[in-house]
Amino acid sequence: MVAPVSVLPYIIGKKGANLRTIQDNSGANVQIPKKADLETTSIADDNTTSEQDLVEITIEGIDIAVEKARDEISKIIDERV
Helix, strand or coil: CEEEHHHHHHHHCHHHHHHHHHHHHHCCEEECCCHHHCCCEECCCCCCCHHHEEEECEEECCHHHHHHHHHHHHHHHHHHC
C-alpha cells in the first residue's frame, strides 16, 4: 500500500508505538522504509509540495492479518489527510 510521506510519523508513532500496536493487533508484519531510504513518487507535477509524495508500505502475513493492518493504517491516513 502507499501512504503520503507526511502521514508516516502518525503511522509510526512515538518511538514506533503505533506501528507496534498495529502489528500486535493485526498479526501482520508492517515494513516502512527508513527516512534515508525513501524513494517517493509524486502524485502531481513538480510544482507541488513534498506533502503529496507517496511511499510504499509493505504489509506481510496471512490475508486477514494484512487486511486488518491495512484497515488500521488507512484509518490513520484518512484522519490526517
